[in-house]
Amino acid sequence: MSLKLTVLGCHSATPRVNAHPTSQFLEIKNHHFLIDCGEGTQVQLRKYSIKFSKIKHIFISHLHGDHFFGLVGLVSTFRLLNRENELHVYGPKGIKEIITLQLKLSNSWTHYPLLFHELSSNKPELIFEDATVEVHTIPLNHRVYTNGFLFKEKLGERKLNMNKVLQYSEIETCDYQNLKNGRDFILKNGTLLKNNTLTLDPTPPKSYAFCSDTSYFPEIIPQIKNVTCLYHETTFLKDKESLATTTMHSTAEQAAKIAKEATVKQLIIGHYSGRYKNKEAFLNEATPIFKNTLLAEEGKVYTIN
Template sequence: MKKPSLTILGCHSSIPTDKFYPTAQILEMKGDSFLIDCGEGTQVQLRKAKIKFNKIAHIFISHLHGDHFFGLIGLLSTFHLLGREKSVNIYAPKGLKEIIDTHFKWSYTRLKYCIDHIELSSKKLEKIMENEKIEVYTIPLKHRIYTNGFLFKEKPSNRKLNMKEIKKIPDIKIVDYKNLKLGKDFMTKKGKIIPNYQLTFDPPKILSYAFCSDTSYHSPIIEHIKSVDLLYHESTFLKEEKNRAINTGHSTANEAACIAKKAKVKKLLLGHFSNRFPNIKAFEKEAKEIFFNVEASEPLKTYYLDY
């Protein structure tokens, strides 16, 4: 299984330029590909990143400002034109379904696949998706309109068999492997208990990723993102524009770093940069005054979550 990874497709705010794309990213975790936000140009960036469209089964939209979903109808149309048949799940605030349905109604488009809309409205932490390997939660944020971040957490894996030690115990048969993987001790025919830790290795570390954009500085999210391996937090402005950040419901790089430090995350990625600051390294420099392990996101760059 590949290491979980995050590929940034776009990491700027509002108006696209020839170099800057609005928010969109692909998280690959435990064999699944999750699209998080879908600003204009997402399809082009997916092509450049060589990410297969048909691998995307789950789409998460944080809020209904255009720079976070204006690329979605185009992407859904492309799925249709490419002959997609498997359904796609869209997790988004209430209202997006109506927008999508209205577009396809008036363009007389009947999709060849189904869209399952999971409409979000809760202002509390809420589990919105789960399979055998991953759980996904909303993270209520503080913006001008209803907005959620998303927390992706791996589920614990089974323990790994230590075949070298297992082969030393003739009583252990293949049918016993399942219980060993589940952490159970083994009892020989003579009644001797062999502790599980002698026969297995610890499973891989559970990894987690948190996406927090768009939001003002919002301390309640700290408890939800404690110790995540990778945090993407918006930093639309530098601290010299703190008043503008407050008025528009955004954060500064300094504030994003404060959140990361208080939550004790492993690594911070900054994003949602305002185009008024062409040098994104300035965001990184400001954040490093508070939190050392930080990077300014770059389009088409992939970041790995390490075990």
């Protein structure tokens, strides 16, 4: 199964008509994760017909408005829609106070369990894990405390090589799960059949690294090495590299360098400054360094294979 990423907003700073701030919806192994939540995210979710009641986990990179001002509205809308399921919010320390203060003053406590996981470490942390998926923080370098997030599929079960399995009448259906789990099989005559003679390697796990916002920060490379897809912000082009440095953002060239050095399979860039009307210029700057680069576009769905 592929990962499916829907870009809900990919612009920086102020929301404008048809230029929404950061938010992404990631489908991975039957999980529905929301990443960042700028103002208007709930309307974008509706616009692109995403059944947002499925979202159980929201990851907020940092507390600049273009990454979280839409969160309180979404939390409130879930309440108005009579949500009952737990909602987990992962974000910088302080996010709980921001949301709960507003719920308190509007006398609008949620009826569903709203659970905050506040982050403050400057080292990578495993913040979510179940049988199929892990999520780790990727500490970034921005004007306020900021994390990217690394979403990783776990290695799945081995696949039955049915051509081989069916050669042995002794192997019954009830043995299949043991084989998928990697166990060898011993025939009644004592012959050991090694597992890798009966099964095939599982599909390689896929991974998605979301990195926004950050200055050029090669320290992240070991952690994002070989990911299937990297989203890396590029607020500016090279013409504004000094402004990128001052504001602790990246240029398209810098994002491409990170992708190249980390040997990722695919790069998606976004978080464009409003000063650039022509987004192709970002692609023109990135692709000479890292060819497999795509522009983030609102409403576009990216299949990560």
